[in-house]
Amino acid sequence: MSAERAYNLDIADTLSATNYRRLAQFIHEYSGIKMPPAKKTMLEGRLRKRVRDQGLQSLDEYCVFLFEKGGIDAEAIHLIDVVTTNKTDFFREPVHFDFMTNVALPGFVKEGRRQVRVWSAACSIGAEPYTIAMLMEDFCQANRGLDYSIFATDLCTQVLAEALLGIYPAAMIEPVPLALRQRHLLVSRDPANKTVRIAPNLRSKLSFVRQNLMDPTYVAPRDLDMIFCRNLLIYFDKPTQAMVLKRLCTHLRPGGYLFLGHSETIVGVDLPVRTAAGTVFQRI
Numbered sequence: 001m002s003a004e005r006a007y008n009l010d011i012a013d014t015l016s017a018t019n020y021r022r023l024a025q026f027i028h029e030y031s032g033i034k035m036p037p038a039k040k041t042m043l044e045g046r047l048r049k050r051v052r053d054q055g056l057q058s059l060d061e062y063c064v065f066l067f068e069k070g071g072i073d074a075e076a077i078h079l080i081d082v083v084t085t086n087k088t089d090f091f092r093e094p095v096h097f098d099f100m101t102n103v104a105l106p107g108f109v110k111e112g113r114r115q116v117r118v119w120s121a122a123c124s125i126g127a128e129p130y131t132i133a134m135l136m137e138d139f140c141q142a143n144r145g146l147d148y149s150i151f152a153t154d155l156c157t158q159v160l161a162e163a164l165l166g167i168y169p170a171a172m173i174e175p176v177p178l179a180l181r182q183r184h185l186l187v188s189r190d191p192a193n194k195t196v197r198i199a200p201n202l203r204s205k206l207s208f209v210r211q212n213l214m215d216p217t218y219v220a221p222r223d224l225d226m227i228f229c230r231n232l233l234i235y236f237d238k239p240t241q242a243m244v245l246k247r248l249c250t251h252l253r254p255g256g257y258l259f260l261g262h263s264e265t266i267v268g269v270d271l272p273v274r275t276a277a278g279t280v281f282q283r284i
Contacts, residue, residue, distance in 0.1 A: 126163030153211035
């Protein structure tokens, strides 16, 4: 029986309470992502394709495959890929990029720095690190002798593959100012091709690597100048938020900046930082 016939994405198929708890516990322990009961329907919908791909007949049979037949080791990456939420935009929360361009980078120049190193710690399909790259490229062109590199990570392998390509629907780049589009984006000569690609000189400045922020050690370099970890902590509980924030700070040099999402906070977490502006924090 084919996988398609074995499981036809039956929306009536649901997880038992026991299996949902098992999945939620595994997802939380593996990725830090909270899976309260309110997310049960969402998880069921996202897992149905995995059930079909495995040639299984139900969500509960998928859980038997994972937890009782040893499937979890090979399936974990695919499971986490469908669980992660990858909302992203170019120039999302632009006040952070204003701070980077008008405060952080001029400060680095005054310090005499020659290389600015940035980590986009939840890069999704690449909109955030490529936004940073456009602005960094222009700033470095105006400040000769300054160079930059961007280390970009995400838990989801699918979005990392998209980010590496650097190809986006034309509609997605609407937030990008026209002057930056003209300098840093390539448009297809085929008018029917409604996509753009990040220019190769920018793509060469980025390294994309899979990173689970629940891991005890991070592959990112140390002594970074800026870390962007925006709109990820909201998916974690408080203890996980504190653990991740403390580990991120160990990769930030004194004087470097940590950028969080507009709805995220460090209240109640003892970190070696001071508030620089809004949800921007400077390592002390």
